Amino acid sequence: MVVALIVSITIVVIFLRVESWPARTAQQSTAALEKLGKNLGAAFVDIAHLQPRITINNRVYMEQTTPVSELTVLSRQIEVEHELLHTWAGSSKRVKLHGTFRAKAGFDLQQGLSIDIRRDQIDVQLPHAQILGVEQQQLDVLAFENGLWNRISGQDLQSELSILPQLAWKKAAKSDLPSEAEQTLQRQLEDRIHTAQPLRLVFKNSPEQKPNE
Numbered sequence: 001m002v003v004a005l006i007v008s009i010t011i012v013v014i015f016l017r018v019e020s021w022p023a024r025t026a027q028q029s030t031a032a033l034e035k036l037g038k039n040l041g042a043a044f045v046d047i048a049h050l051q052p053r054i055t056i057n058n059r060v061y062m063e064q065t066t067p068v069s070e071l072t073v074l075s076r077q078i079e080v081e082h083e084l085l086h087t088w089a090g091s092s093k094r095v096k097l098h099g100t101f102r103a104k105a106g107f108d109l110q111q112g113l114s115i116d117i118r119r120d121q122i123d124v125q126l127p128h129a130q131i132l133g134v135e136q137q138q139l140d141v142l143a144f145e146n147g148l149w150n151r152i153s154g155q156d157l158q159s160e161l162s163i164l165p166q167l168a169w170k171k172a173a174k175s176d177l178p179s180e181a182e183q184t185l186q187r188q189l190e191d192r193i194h195t196a197q198p199l200r201l202v203f204k205n206s207p208e209q210k211p212n213e
Contacts, residue, residue: 036195037117040124043192044113054115070132072106073181073188078134080167083143084160091147095156099164100138103172105131105181111204122199124189129181134168 037054083096107113111127139161146152186201193199 033117033119036122036193037115039193040115040117040122040189043189044115046192054117056117070106071109072104072132073129073184074105074177076103076105076172076175076177077101077137078103078168078171078175080164080171081142082160082163082167084156086150088147088150091150092145093147093150093152093156094143094145095152095160096141096143097160097164098140098142099136099168100140101134101136101165101168101172103131103134103168103175103177105129105172105177107181107185108132119197121197122195123202124199125202125204128203129178129185131169131172131177134165134172136165136168139164 033056037056041054078101079098080101081096081098083094085092085094087093107129108127113124113126116123116125144152182201182203186199189199
């Protein structure tokens with residue numbers, strides 16, 4: 001009778017464990033995904049200084065905080081030159097300027113940032129990277145030559161100085177800085193968050209960027 005009782009209890013325990021296994025597994029999986037969501041949120045707080053909107057299996061886990069306007073990921077030195085050469089009545093004036101700028105590439109987070117976590121994949125949705133700005137670092141005057149009666153005016157200088165930032169913007173926009181910024185953010189997240197499921201960046205369409213006025 002004792003043996004039969006022990007066998008019966010064992011069967012009941014096994015039955016209860018088997019019956020509750022799917023629920024326990026689901027709870028453990030959800031807990032793991034929530035922990036992952038918390039880690040991803042912390043990573044973006046460190047990298048971008050904001051908490052993104054996070055969903056887990058289509059359920060909102062965290063809401064987005066008020067976003068900062070920009071996330072700069074990369075910067076690169078850009079050098080441009082422009083020359084004014086003008087001849088009037090046999091008299092020539094010449095101005096040649098060289099500008100060194102720092103171009104910044106990153107993300108406009110005002111367009112939104114969200115993370116969707118599922119058991120098989122993690123999607124980070126954000127706008128495409130773009131050139132966020134160019135800042136002048138140095139200005140060199142390579143030539144400043146007045147003609148006898150064709151003199152360099154203040155308007156000439158103002159015009160030449162305004163052209164340099166535009167050239168820097170165009171040069172930065174044609175570079176691979178935006179794509180490098182996207183790859184850099186991908187690496188930063190993968191280095192910070194080690195996940196079993198693949199993590200991919202899903203880019204929204206970004207409006208055409210324009211140089212600062």
